Amino acid sequence: EDKVVQSPLSLVVHEGDTVTLNCSYEVTNFRSLLWYKQEKKAPTFLFMLTSSGIEKKSGRLSSILDKKELFSILNITATQTGDSAVYLCATPSGNSGYALNFGKGTSLLVTP
Amino acid sequence: NAGVMQNPRHLVRRRGQEARLRCSPMKGHSHVYWYRQLPEEGLKFMVYLQKENIIDESGMPKERFSAEFPKEGPSILRIQQVVRGDSAAYFCASSRSFQETQYFGPGTRLLVL
Numbered sequence: 465e466d467k468v469v470q471s472p473l474s475l476v477v478h479e480g481d482t483v484t485l486n487c488s489y490e491v492t493n494f495r496s497l498l499w500y501k502q503e504k505k506a507p508t509f510l511f512m513l514t515s516s517g518i519e520k521k522s523g524r525l526s527s528i529l530d531k532k533e534l535f536s537i538l539n540i541t542a543t544q545t546g547d548s549a550v551y552l553c554a555t556p557s558g559n560s561g562y563a564l565n566f567g568k569g570t571s572l573l574v575t576p
Numbered sequence: 577n578a579g580v581m582q583n584p585r586h587l588v589r590r591r592g593q594e595a596r597l598r599c600s601p602m603k604g605h606s607h608v609y610w611y612r613q614l615p616e617e618g619l620k621f622m623v624y625l626q627k628e629n630i631i632d633e634s635g636m637p638k639e640r641f642s643a644e645f646p647k648e649g650p651s652i653l654r655i656q657q658v659v660r661g662d663s664a665a666y667f668c669a670s671s672r673s674f675q676e677t678q679y680f681g682p683g684t685r686l687l688v689l
Contacts, residue, residue: 468618495675505682506580507619507667512677552619560632561675562609563621 470567488535492558500552580681601670
């Protein structure tokens with residue numbers, strides 16, 4: 465059965481800190497891994513990773529995939545209070561290729 | 577360019593009533609997915625539709641739940657005779673084509689009293 469596990473489940477940091485969020489997965493037919501940011505509304509797409517070792521960056525956020533060890537990390541540098549959210553990791557189902565399997569998320573709180 | 581739209585954002589129903597949740601995909605997207613997020617749980621896939629077709633409803637409860645995506649108008653997720661356990665956030669996502677990135681709407685939070 466496909467599985468996505470995120471850690472830690474919650475995290476509190478001070479503004480300016482750097483955080484690393486983890487996502488490990490087990491998928492029968494891996495296609496991609498996606499990161500979303502969920503505030504009190506829609507999960508917002510951040511990154512889609514398909515290749516091992518290639519970092520994707522967007523401003524202070526970056527992410528990388530390790531297909532050998534079956535995990536991904538999401539880094540946020542110089543955190544701001546606006547980064548407070550739940551960060552979700554997902555992989556498309558090995559069977560269908562479209563039904564996303566989500567982890568339970570990491571709840572990040574950035575304090576001033 | 578409007579994103580995925582869902583309405584209502586909040587819905588309160590009493591046990592036994594019907595709930596209708598609507599989703600309008602992003603412009604240019606013809607693939608719609610519904611997910612449910614129960615308290616303390618991750619998002620779970622329910623159903624995948626294209627215009628006038630249900631492609632995969634393997635994640636949907638067998639009874640009381642149905643979905644449609646008509647030729648004209650939004651996709652509808654319908655829950656008949658709601659029970660307290662149906663209280664959850666229901667998210668719709670859309671994509672341009674099969675297996676492309678899914679973009680999510682703001683969700684409908686259903687509360688069953």
